[in-house]
Amino acid sequence: MIVTRFAPSPTGYLHIGGLRTAIFSYFWAKKNNGKFLLRIEDTDRSRHNEDAVGGILKAFEWVGIKSDEEIVYQSERTEIYKKYIDQLLETGRAYKCYMSKEELDQLREEQTARKERPKYDGRYRNFTGVPPIGIEPVIRIKSPESGNIIVKDLVKGDVVFSVEDNLDDFIIARADGMPTYNFVVAVDDAVMGVTDVIRGDDHLSNTPKQIVVYEALNFKLPNFYHVPMIHNSEGKKLSKRDGATDVLQYREYGYLPDALLNFLLRLGWSYGDKELFSREEMINLFDPSGINKSASIFSIEKLNWINGEKIKNLSRDEIANLLNINSSQIIDLVKDRCSTLKDLEREFLKIENRPENYDEASLKKHYRDDNKKLLNIFYKKIKDIDHDFISLADSFAKVLEDEKVGMAKLAQPLRIAIVGIAQSPSVVDLISILGRDEVISRIEIFFEKVK
Ligand code: GLU
Numbered sequence: 001m002i003v004t005r006f007a008p009s010p011t012g013y014l015h016i017g018g019l020r021t022a023i024f025s026y027f028w029a030k031k032n033n034g035k036f037l038l039r040i041e042d043t044d045r046s047r048h049n050e051d052a053v054g055g056i057l058k059a060f061e062w063v064g065i066k067s068d069e070e071i072v073y074q075s076e077r078t079e080i081y082k083k084y085i086d087q088l089l090e091t092g093r094a095y096k097c098y099m100s101k102e103e104l105d106q107l108r109e110e111q112t113a114r115k116e117r118p119k120y121d122g123r124y125r126n127f128t129g130v131p132p133i134g135i136e137p138v139i140r141i142k143s144p145e146s147g148n149i150i151v152k153d154l155v156k157g158d159v160v161f162s163v164e165d166n167l168d169d170f171i172i173a174r175a176d177g178m179p180t181y182n183f184v185v186a187v188d189d190a191v192m193g194v195t196d197v198i199r200g201d202d203h204l205s206n207t208p209k210q211i212v213v214y215e216a217l218n219f220k221l222p223n224f225y226h227v228p229m230i231h232n233s234e235g236k237k238l239s240k241r242d243g244a245t246d247v248l249q250y251r252e253y254g255y256l257p258d259a260l261l262n263f264l265l266r267l268g269w270s271y272g273d274k275e276l277f278s279r280e281e282m283i284n285l286f287d288p289s290g291i292n293k294s295a296s297i298f299s300i301e302k303l304n305w306i307n308g309e310k311i312k313n314l315s316r317d318e319i320a321n322l323l324n325i326n327s328s329q330i331i332d333l334v335k336d337r338c339s340t341l342k343d344l345e346r347e348f349l350k351i352e353n354r355p356e357n358y359d360e361a362s363l364k365k366h367y368r369d370d371n372k373k374l375l376n377i378f379y380k381k382i383k384d385i386d387h388d389f390i391s392l393a394d395s396f397a398k399v400l401e402d403e404k405v406g407m408a409k410l411a412q413p414l415r416i417a418i419v420g421i422a423q424s425p426s427v428v429d430l431i432s433i434l435g436r437d438e439v440i441s442r443i444e445i446f447f448e449k450v451k
Contacts, residue, residue: 002034003193007185009041010052013246014059017200017230017238020264024227025198026065027265027286037192038067043074043184059247063257064279072192074184081179084187084217085139085172093216094172096137097124119168136175141183141216143167149208155225155291156201161208170209182206186213194222198288201226225288228295230267238298254342256314256322259307266306268296276309304339311344312336319344328352329433333425351430354442355420358450362422366412367450374403374410375417379443382436392431392439417446 004025008018029036038060040053060066088094097120099107108118125142144163151159161167172183179187185206189197204226214221232242244250250260262277269291271277277285311319312335319335320327323345334347378399382392390398399410411427418439424430431439 001195002029002032003037003195004029004034004198005037005039005189005192005194007039007041007188007199008056009044010056012052013055013248015245016247016250016260016264017245019059019063019247019260020230020267021199021227022060023063023065023261023264023282024225024269024286024288024291025196027283028196028198028288029068030283031286034195035068036065037069037072037194039072039074039188039192041074041181041185043178043181055246055248062248062251063261072188074188077184077188078179080191081173081184081187082177085179085183088141088172088216089139091216092142094139094141095124095127095169096131097140097169097171098127098132098135098137099124100132100135117165120170122169125169138171138175139173140169141172141212143169143209143212149211151204151207151211151224151226153204153207153224153226154289155227156204156293159204159207161205166205166208167212170212172213182209183213186210186219187217189222190214190217190219196223196225196288198225198227201228225291227268227291228293230298231295232298235295235297242298243300254340254344255303255307256310256341259303259310262310263303263306266302267298268292276306308339311338311341323348326352333429333433337425350421351419351424351434354445355418357420358416358446359421362412362416363450366416366422370405371409371413374399374405375413375443377403378410378414379440379447383440392436393428396428396431414443418442 006018006022006025008014014022026036028034038056040056042053085094089096099120107121111118120140122145124137124140131137144167147163149161149163149167151161153159170182171180173179186209188194189210207224207226211221213219230238232238238245244253247260251257258279261279261282265277265282265286266275269286269288271285271290274285314322314335316329316331316335317327319325319331319341323341325331325345325348330348330351331344334351335344338344338347378396381395381399385395396410396414400407412422414431415422415424415427418427418430418434434442
């Protein structure tokens with residue numbers, strides 16, 4: 001069974017980069033009828049932000065994904081970590097180190113002076129003497145002393161870390177007993193049965209340390225997939241300056257969760273040249289071995305396009321529901337031209353609400369004497385005739401025919417009268433949807449306000 005996880009440190013809101021690795025993990029688990037787990041990495045209390053967990057869960061709820069099991073909080077797992085630390089001490093795979101802070105500082109200084117990489121020199125690795133008094137030891141794990149650690153990454157291929165340059169007997173528990181980051185991540189992933197670790201490649205350099213922990217505890221290694229970062233158009237890591245990075249902001253802006261997921265899924269992964277994926281396709285087609293090796297570029301234009309396409313696929317009722325507006329034909333009239341729900345709402349209201357004022361420039365251009373005359377003729381026609389027999393659209397056509405004028409001459413002033421501006425969807429569609437009474441009222445108000 002495939003078990004994946006998303007393991008955020010709750011230091012803030014859910015970042016879109018985080019959501020991307022979360023959905024990679026989620027889709028991969030779902031595709032394989034496996035499990036997707038959520039683990040909150042909250043051991044570092046000083047960086048812990050209570051609201052952040054709520055923020056992550058809210059974002060998950062919005063996009064429609066959730067953990068298949070109860071959420072795991074690292075802060076509640078001290079006993080588990082302690083058990084494995086004791087086991088490592090018992091099996092001689094870890095040891096107590098009594099180096100004082102002064103000694104450590106001194107060692108670092110000497111190494112720096114020799115232009116060496118500062119690292120622990122293993123002085124307590126085989127210590128059997130009497131421990132110094134007054135020093136609470138840290139626990140260090142025995143790392144290999146030479147050779148390489150190879151991360152068999154399924155995105156990047158084999159990544160070789162030389163022990164010499166990358167590892168030492170690193171601390172797995174501090175003097176106060178608090179276990180350290182790489183230790184708990186490895187223990188948790190193993191104990192939670194995670195088979196596939198999909199995460200940002202900013203964690204790749206942690207992986208050799210985690211492998212040391214796995215091996216010391218005889219845990220089976222998971223598959224690792226390190227996903228390249230998301231960059232902005234200048235090739236730098238995406239930051240707040242490039243736009244919103246908080247997932248929930250995208251809801252505020254009027255993006256559909258399916259559009260955001262589709263966009264993030266495609267950001268760094270592809271399936272031929274397919275761009276649009278339904279939720280089922282996201283699950284059925286995603287495969288982490290198809291994740292790109294290089295960074296992907298964030299493009300809001302692409303997201304807007306995807307969102308526009310997803311909006312087109314929504315029914316009138318679905319849109320009305322999402323926006324809490326009347327389910328009217330106006331929605332159909334505007335929805336194909338909008339890239340966000342916010343645009344759609346704005347366009348909808350422009351038509352649904354009677355105009356409060358009329359665009360001056362448009363009036364100047366499109367409300368001259370001949371236009372006035374035509375609008376009057378049209379108004380009289382629709383007021384007088386029986387509309388069970390002749391539609392507004394036909395009346396419109398009839399006026400053009402009788403008066404022998406082109407469409408724009410009447411369409412433009414009519415638009416201004418009913419929506420306030422000269423740009424709108426087809427005026428014939430507009431009047432048909434608004435209906436005779438409303439069109440008459442709007443023209444009357446217009447005549448009253450604009451002489
Ligand atoms: N807690 C880490 C983070 O938020 C992720 C750790 C992992 O995925 O292994 O960046």
